[in-house]
Amino acid sequence: MAKIEWMLNGTPISSDIDLSMRLLDYLRDHQHLKGPKEGCGEGECGACAVLIDHQIANSCLVPMANVAGHEVVTIEGFAKTKRYQIIAQAFIDCGAVQCGFCTPGMIIATESLLHHQPQPTISEIKVALSGNLCRCTGYNMIIEAITLAAKRGRGEW
Amino acid sequence: MVEARIPHSLQEALILMSQATYTIVNGATDLLVQKRSWSGTIPKFSQPPLYIRGLKELDYICERSGMLEIGATTSLETILHHPKTPKILQHIILTMASPAIRHQATLSGNIQNASPAGDSLVGLYLLDASIVLHNRHHERVISIQDFIVDVRKTMREADELITKVVLPIDKFSQCAYTKVGPRKTDAIAKVAFGGLIDIENDRIRDIRIAFGAVYKTVLRSRKIEESLMGKDRSAVPEMKHVLLEGYASLIQPIDDQRSNRWYRKTTALNLLEAFLDSISR
Numbered sequence: 471m472a473k474i475e476w477m478l479n480g481t482p483i484s485s486d487i488d489l490s491m492r493l494l495d496y497l498r499d500h501q502h503l504k505g506p507k508e509g510c511g512e513g514e515c516g517a518c519a520v521l522i523d524h525q526i527a528n529s530c531l532v533p534m535a536n537v538a539g540h541e542v543v544t545i546e547g548f549a550k551t552k553r554y555q556i557i558a559q560a561f562i563d564c565g566a567v568q569c570g571f572c573t574p575g576m577i578i579a580t581e582s583l584l585h586h587q588p589q590p591t592i593s594e595i596k597v598a599l600s601g602n603l604c605r606c607t608g609y610n611m612i613i614e615a616i617t618l619a620a621k622r623g624r625g626e627w
Numbered sequence: 628m629v630e631a632r633i634p635h636s637l638q639e640a641l642i643l644m645s646q647a648t649y650t651i652v653n654g655a656t657d658l659l660v661q662k663r664s665w666s667g668t669i670p671k672f673s674q675p676p677l678y679i680r681g682l683k684e685l686d687y688i689c690e691r692s693g694m695l696e697i698g699a700t701t702s703l704e705t706i707l708h709h710p711k712t713p714k715i716l717q718h719i720i721l722t723m724a725s726p727a728i729r730h731q732a733t734l735s736g737n738i739q740n741a742s743p744a745g746d747s748l749v750g751l752y753l754l755d756a757s758i759v760l761h762n763r764h765h766e767r768v769i770s771i772q773d774f775i776v777d778v779r780k781t782m783r784e785a786d787e788l789i790t791k792v793v794l795p796i797d798k799f800s801q802c803a804y805t806k807v808g809p810r811k812t813d814a815i816a817k818v819a820f821g822g823l824i825d826i827e828n829d830r831i832r833d834i835r836i837a838f839g840a841v842y843k844t845v846l847r848s849r850k851i852e853e854s855l856m857g858k859d860r861s862a863v864p865e866m867k868h869v870l871l872e873g874y875a876s877l878i879q880p881i882d883d884q885r886s887n888r889w890y891r892k893t894t895a896l897n898l899l900e901a902f903l904d905s906i907s908r
Contacts, residue, residue: 513725526727526730527731533670597726613751
């Protein structure tokens with residue numbers, strides 16, 4: 471056990487914690503933030519994605535030691551922003567959500583992409599989604615949704 | 628009992644490592660897969676982990692004396708976007724992992740894992756990378772080929788830390804890299820092939836060929852490469868048969884859950900043949 475200082479969804483946190491605990495377990499079991507999901511547990515599906523310092527990361531592969539001094543934002547924290555509203559509405563309008571299990575990770579991947587590249591090409595969108603699996607949509611509708619979000623949200627990123 | 632630690636400086640890390648044996652954890656993207664158990668349980672390490680990912684003094688990439696120096700905690704994403712990163716390494720990083728992994732993972736972590744299928748290793752062997760290690764008292768520099776001695780075995784002593792990787796600045800006119808796997812990123816290679824070539828006035832000044840996942844370490848033969856040095860590119864087609872036979876005798880893949888010996892060897896040689904054909908075109 472050791473104490474680490476970090477930020478979670480805009481709030482400073484001081485955690486006395488096992489440094490090897492996975493961030494995903496901490497979020498779900500200690501903070502009851504159920505947006506990040508455990509899909510594969512091996513960094514292959516992206517269902518557990520969160521933002522660390524504005525960059526997408528798989529929380530199943532991040533030990534708590536590695537969040538010390540960093541800012542983590544989950545889908546619950548990101549949902550309070552206008553950018554989330556734009557992305558979520560675009561996902562709804564394009565039919566990019568079916569079972570919904572991958573959706574928090576997809577939205578986090580979208581935010582991570584648009585934060586660094588506000589007007590991405592289709593090819594850049596595909597690369598940005600390369601770590602996120604969806605078994606329902608066939609991806610086309612998700613790619614359309616991200617294109618639409620970038621268009622509607624011009625100036626937000 | 629020794630506990631998991633987060634050192635706040637390189638010096639503190641080296642002092643801790645001189646006092647006890649730790650498992651060095653950097654980006655953790657491989658180690659947490661290896662050490663995980665059921666969800667909600669703490670990953671188990673046989674030795675206490677030393678979490679070095681936060682060491683800011685090792686988070687850099689810069690050109691120095693004509694070489695590219697990459698600190699041990701620099702993310703793959705940072706390396707990918709640096710203007711001096713060799714093209715072969717950029718190709719490898721793009722197919723190695725998704726952005727979510729690239730933001731956390733490091734080159735030094737991939738090196739220390741020393742997997743025969745370690746994606747970055749193909750590029751580092753081709754580039755003749757050097758590994759810089761520090762312990763509390765000394766620094767030593769080892770070539771990547773000497774550093775990795777067997778499957779998951781390296782020359783690193785328990786009190787040593789990889790502090791940086793040093794690469795030459797890219798001088799090759801052509802590079803090729805193909806990773807064969809079930810998915811474009813986030814997959815362990817069944818076979819990987821990389822080739823570098825420097826041609827001037829149709830003459831081969833330098834050529835390097837490496838295979839991943841077909842031997843206990845990355846496979847590279849300087850003897851075969853030397854047979855091509857100085858040759859005109861038009862001579863490659865008539866040498867092709869001998870070159871393919873030469874590598875066929877060296878490639879020794881295994882059967883495992885990802886692929887089998889026959890597929891790996893056949894694919895590796897097909898990729899080599901395509902590369903050789905591209906030289907004479």
